[in-house]
Amino acid sequence: MDFKADHFALFSMNRAFRLDLSDLDSRYRDIQAQVHPDRFVNAGEAARRLSMQQATHANEAYLTLKKPLKRATYLLQLSGHDIQAESNTAMPAEFLIEQMEWREAVMEARQGGDHHELEHLHNRLRADINSRYEELGELLDASGDFVSATDRVRRLLFLEKLLHEIDDALASLEE
Amino acid sequence: MALFQIAEPGEAPAPHEHKLAVGIDLGTTNSLVATVRSGIAICLSDDQGRPLLPSVVRYHADGSTDVGYGAQTRQAVDPKNTIVSVKRFMGRGLKDISHVESMPYEFIEAPGMVKVKTLAGIKSPVEVSAEILKNLRDRAEAALGGELVGAVITVPAYFDDAQRQATKDAARLAGLNVLRLLNEPTAAAIAYGLDNSAEGVYAVYDLGGGTFDISILKLTKGVFEVMSTGGDSALGGDDFDHRIFCWVIEQGKLQPLSAQDARLLMMRCREAKEFLTNNPEAPISANLSTGEIVDLKLDVATFASIAQTLISKTLQPVKKALRDAGLRVEEIKGVVMVGGATRMPQVQKAVGDFFRQEPLTNLDPDKVVALGAATQANLLVGNKTGKDDWLLLDVIPLSLGLEMMGGLTEKVIPRNSTIPTARAQEFTTFKDGQTAMAIHVVQGERELVSDCRSLARFDLRGIPPMVAGAARIRVTFQVDADGLLSVSAREQTTGIESSVVVKPSYGLSDDEIAGMLKDSMTHAKDDAINRALKEAQVEAQRMLEATESALKEDPHLLNEAEAAKIVATIEKLRLAIAGDNRRVINLAMDDLGFETQEFAHRRMNQSVNRALAGRNVADIKIGEEA
Structure with missing residues (x-):
């Protein structure tokens, strides 16, 4: 295994956002079938250590490519575009207002113990996120507009986080 | 020097050789050992044909122990020195253990893990578990006719790092080479998956004696992928016993019980619970040492209401695990039931209602984990035949x-x-x-x-x-x-x-492990494993000293590279002697024997030459004839 190769190369796949996930799954499993520590229980110390490193690396690469937001971020990083997730949180005002409205709705549903409303919010947001990924696919794979793509990814960071919060709220209601 | 025909994992033995490997289900209530024989996983029974080994260890004043049924039947007589459900204490501090007040033990709070004071001294849960593992190891070696290459030991998927480490330490203490710690639900899925050659997403609902686990697994073309796991490491079949116990005390308006009485009554409650699996009503009767007589009847409806909260408590982690996996109930293709507590009809019904399907119960819920572990052990040591190949991709349960x-x-x-x-x-x-x-x-x-x-x-x-x-x-x-x-x-x-x-x-x-090994050596004089270890250490030490003095005497017989190689091998042996693994010692001795072969040969020649010097042929001839 070439630890320096990028994650797409590791799985011998084209560098693209639109990825055949079932193809990725089967390639990932093929690699794990070769390198997983369970294959080296009988091997010497050095081979076992190498196996752990390789399996760890394959897991990391797989996870990065599997999740669309991570995959997009990684693609941008490969093309030299840092999304500055931590250092730059400036967003357009209209987006931030929209976010606040979402959050208020979530908080209200949560405090009211409104399970149904939370699920509704979850589904609405999920649909919104999915259509944004469609758009991101266009920007990254078709037009190659990395600057716009960076902006979309930064928005999606907020939205995914929000979705996570809705799920947490659902979880806390169930418990 | 004796040649040992033992293959350490890492040293390739003859490829056709079937290596002895087992799966061990180290359970809260019962433990089992299984192996794969002629391609079929089977549980190994004791000399009386019983596959289960009650996870009960009784300590005697002389340091000897009873493990299993012997200890279990006497537990009411000697509750303080008879440790049951030790798995609940593994890697746990006193504050983590529920129902401490109704346990008869004298707990000692030690850094990290609680310990128990017994007649034979203070014992850590690791040592108690090691006794159980040793018993199973002996059983397996007797049944299989040789030393084990290794074992897969199962742990609840929900076990944290401390609990896993404690389990691995116990196995080491029992002289087992741990091939892998395997999550119990995953082991169950392996047992089921291979029998049914199933594809799709499965839930494994594992309600054991002391722990509850839920795992969501995806099975695709020879890959077992754990998608999510959850559970409660302090909830199990024992809690149902405890609920019945509380009900009995309430109904019978009993005074606070002595340790013996509590244990006796707890046993009766367990029996009642098991009886209710196939009967509408269970009698609970006991004569207590206070003269009080318990004579109650527990019917199914009452039990169902007693069990209700506990059962619904298990469904919370189930929901969480589904959400973690990003799945809905209807996407689950099958539900595997594991653990003796899933025999309770109330549990089966609740699980069936939740998943909207009949749970799978065609494998014995007590054995399924051990069988899966044996299957995995067999694969890991390389005893596979072409088609029996699969890959397990497991997850960590806690962040x-x-x-x-x-x-x-x-x-x-x-x-x-x-x-x-x-x-x-x-x-x-x-x-x-x-x-x-x-x-x-x-x-x-x-x-x-x-x-x-x-x-x-x-x-x-x-x-x-x-x-x-x-x-x-x-x-x-x-x-x-x-x-x-x-x-x-x-x-x-x-x-x-x-x-x-x-x-x-x-x-x-x-150091602690070494100390415990030493303890167990002085206590259990007939412990063959430890004796063999000690013998190997002594023999290795002798070989090491002999080689060192030879090096000192005849350094001129070796070039620098040869000498360095021997010195390195000596150091390896020295390390091995300090360790507690007899196989490692034996291998290191073999290595040193191999590395010094040529040196020994030259020394032999040298001494022959020295002996020959100044003598004539006739003398030699006489010497040879003598």
Whole structure:
């Protein structure tokens, strides 16, 4: 295994956002079938250590490519575009207002113990996120507009986080 | 010198050789050992044909132990020295253990893990578990007619790092080579998956004696992928007994019970629970030492209401696991039932209602984990035949993180990450001139460090004084295929490094293990395994000294490279002697024997030449004839 190769190369796949996930799954499993520590229980110390490193690396690469937001971020990083997730949180005002409205709705549903409303919010947001990924696919794979793509990814960071919060709220209601 | 026909994993034996490997289900209530024979996984029974070994250990004053049925039947007589359900104490402090008040033991709070005072001295849960494992190991070696190459030991998927480490330590103490720690639900899925050659997403509902686990697994073309796991490590069949017990005390208006009476009544409650599986009503009767007589009848309806809360408590983690896996109930293709407690019709009904389908119960819920573990062990040691090949991709059950300023947790590896895995995170100093950083590793899902389990603390020292925020400290978490964590920290600008294998607060140090081995050697004089270890150590020591004195006497017979090689092999043997693994010692002796073959040959020639010097042929001839 070439630890320096990028994650797409590791799985011998084209560098693209639109990825055949079932193809990725089967390639990932093929690699794990070769390198997983369970294959080296009988091997010497050095081979076992190498196996752990390789399996760890394959897991990391797989996870990065599997999740669309991570995959997009990684693609941008490969093309030299840092999304500055931590250092730059400036967003357009209209987006931030929209976010606040979402959050208020979530908080209200949560405090009211409104399970149904939370699920509704979850589904609405999920649909919104999915259509944004469609758009991101266009920007990254078709037009190659990395600057716009960076902006979309930064928005999606907020939205995914929000979705996570809705799920947490659902979880806390169930418990 | 005797030649040992033992293959250490890592040394390839003859390829056709069938290696002896077992799967062990180290259960709260019962333990089992299984192996694969002629391609079929079977549980190995004791000399009376019983596959289950009650996880009960009784200590006697002379240090000897009874393990299993013998100890179980006498538990009411000697409750203080008869440890049952020790799995609940593995890697646990006193405060973590529920119902301490109704247990007859004299607990001793020790750093990290609670200990129990017995007639034979203070015992840690690791030592008690090792007794159970030793018993199973002996059973397996007797049945299979040889020494085991290794064992797969199962743990609840929900076990944290401390509990896993404790389990591995117990196996080491029992002289077992641990091929892999395997999550129990995964083992069950292996047993089912291979029998039914199933594809799709399955839920494994495992209600054992003391723990509850739920795992969601995806089975596709020879790959078992754990999608999520959850559970409650302090909820199991024993709790149902305990509920009945409380009901009996309430109904019978009993006075506080002595340890003996409590144990007796608890046994009756368990029997009643089991009786209710096939009967509408169970009698509970006992004559207590106070003269009180318990004579009650527990009917199914009453039991169902007693069990209700406990059963619904198991459904919370089920929902969480489904959500973690991003799945809905209707996407689950089948539900596998594991653990004796799933025999309760109330449990089967609740699970069936929740998943809207009949749960799978065609394999014995007591044996299914051991059978799966044996199957995996067989694969791991390489006893496979072409088509029997699969890959297991397991996950860590609980998030791993670090303590941040203000007592908050920063997650480094989220739960349900596929293992092995590693993640690095960068931190910085918060004070000018700060030269050390305390690193506190925790496990759990909660925000506050105080709500998570503390795994380890260590310091990274020697950071050169810089302004606050200038140092870049990279902390790397590595979780291996057993789900065990090691952590290292490195200051990036200077390369200062510090690391721990996480086991200090709850695990045992190697010294402690060595100490326990020594203890068990003095206590159990007939312990063949330890005796063999000691013998090997003595023999190895003799060989080592002989080689060293030969080196001193005849250094001129070796060139530099040859001498260096021998010295290196000697050091390896010295290390092996210090360890507790007889096979490693034997291998190191073999190595040294091999490396010194030529040297011995030259020394022989030399002494022959010396002997020949100044003598004539006739003398030699006489000598040869003599």
